[in-house]
Amino acid sequence: MKSIPFAALLLGTALVGTSALAETTLTIESWRNDDLPIWQEKIIPAFEKAHPDIKVVFAPSAPTEYNAALNSKLDAGTAGDLITCRPYDAALALYQKGQLADLSDMKIMSNFPDVAKSAWQTDDGKHTFCVPMASVIHGFIYNKDAFKELGIEPPKTVDEFYADLDKIKADGTYIPLDMGTHDQWEAATMGYQNIGPTYWKGEEGRKALLDGTQKLTDPDWVEPFKQLAKWSNYLGDGYKAQTYPDSQNLFTLGRAAIYPSGSWEIPVFEPQVDFEMGAFPPPVQKAGDTCYISDQPDHAMGLNAASKNKDAAMTFLNWVGSADFAQLYSNALPGFFSLNSAKIELKDPLAQEFLSWRQNCKSTIRSTYQILSRGTPNLENATWAASANVMNGTQSPEDAAAELQKDLASWYKPQQK
Structure with missing residues (x-):
């Protein structure tokens, strides 16, 4: 060699x-x-x-x-x-x-x-x-063309929100509120965690839950479930079998007027829609109230x-x-x-x-994400099921909150006071 x-x-x-x-x-x-x-x-x-x-x-x-x-x-x-x-x-x-x-x-x-x-x-x-x-910011994406066609404006208060939904429903052209409960997580993430901070006052309520001075059965925590129960009147036919991709498709095809969601949908929706989109933050309970948004890392x-x-x-x-x-x-x-x-x-x-809301609204994070989902039952996953059950009418808001509170108190000491 x-x-x-x-x-x-x-x-x-x-x-x-x-x-x-x-x-x-x-x-x-x-x-x-x-x-x-x-x-x-x-x-x-x-x-x-x-x-x-x-x-x-x-x-x-x-x-x-x-x-x-x-x-x-x-x-x-x-x-x-x-x-x-x-x-x-x-x-x-x-x-x-x-x-x-x-x-x-x-x-x-x-x-x-x-x-x-x-x-x-x-x-x-x-x-x-x-x-x-x-990070992403929760809120509502809406079809601007549909709003213009129906002569309605983005709502600022809860009463205005339901007034808009009633007009959309009465017209019959569009699904008023585009959400399904099949996958469960949307009901909690895009429903309960979207509007909830308005009622439990963002970080104030979340931290009170952490230190045990508030409970999930308190009115500020039950009220978001009551709102979700009302939402079911404005969802599409067959919403219980409607998956997350189904909801996305309904909105991008122009069949729905309002999509409870958040800023994460923007890069998904914009290449698909042939109408102009707008967004509004979770409506406040009454004019002059502080606005709260879930501004989630x-x-x-x-x-x-x-x-x-x-x-x-x-x-x-x-x-x-x-x-x-x-x-x-x-x-x-x-x-x-x-x-x-x-x-x-x-x-x-x-x-x-979406980003402009930080100037006028107080930011918070999803209530279940820090500490409260470390035990079993997992509060995040339990909130998915509870939110879907309330929207499906199989569980009352009060019962859903009571079950979540029982689950949390079973392992989280500050909630055992």
Whole structure:
């Protein structure tokens, strides 16, 4: 055999190393399956252009299946390198199990205010385990053409809200309120958590629930269920079998006038509709009352502690924490508002409408997301079922609240007073 020149060996080693780098593939776990085209067409190409040695695959699950699917994959060692983190307790539980890496020492964490990082930190604030990405704002999206046609204006009070619904129902052209209860989570997320802060006064009520000075059977917590019970008079035929995608389709096809939802629908709806959309915040009880909105830290990105591609994954996370990513993401996905301290210019008018509410309304988060869903029964999931049951007429608002209170008090000590 002829000997191989040393220079050739070096060249071969270099080529093998380059090939290995070129084949590094990162997989992102997420529940945002609606965003798949945006990741594939805008976000991933921007990263790969700057980092041609790293390929990225966005591999979402259905929202209702994500938690269970992700937990199973993490336990089995088959989860992706990067984990899209739900806020507060869900991600905290993964960190406490050692499945999310500690990212506290990343320099880019200084790009985010403390309030943004708090959704993905330990209770003492000493450990941060996900890079904040975006928040979403709850509210109501409406068909402007339908409103103009029917001569109605976006409501500011609860009475005006029902007056609008009555006019839409009497006309018969449009479904007044576009929501189904089949998947349950919409009834809670887009119903109960949307309007609830108006009654329990946002952070005031949420913190009172945490310290045990208010209970879920108090009037301020029962009233949102009473409102949901009234909503059933304005839902479409067959709403009990109506899924979340069904609701989305009804609205984008122009068959419904008002869609209880939030800013996260903007990038999904805008390419599909052929009518102008508007948005209004949850109506106040009476004119002059303080407006409350659920301004929810929605998602962040963490590192699977068992990833075999940690260096490449950290490269991606550093990019996610940059001002460049914040600008790209906020406009690629209008309605997902960057948590980065960098100044972001929003180009989408509907996204700007949602964001403008922060100036006049008090912000809060979903009541079940921090601490109150750590035990069993899980208050978040129980609220899904309770909200759907109330809208279906199979449970009274009072009974739904009493059951949730009993569940919470069964394991949460401040509620056992």
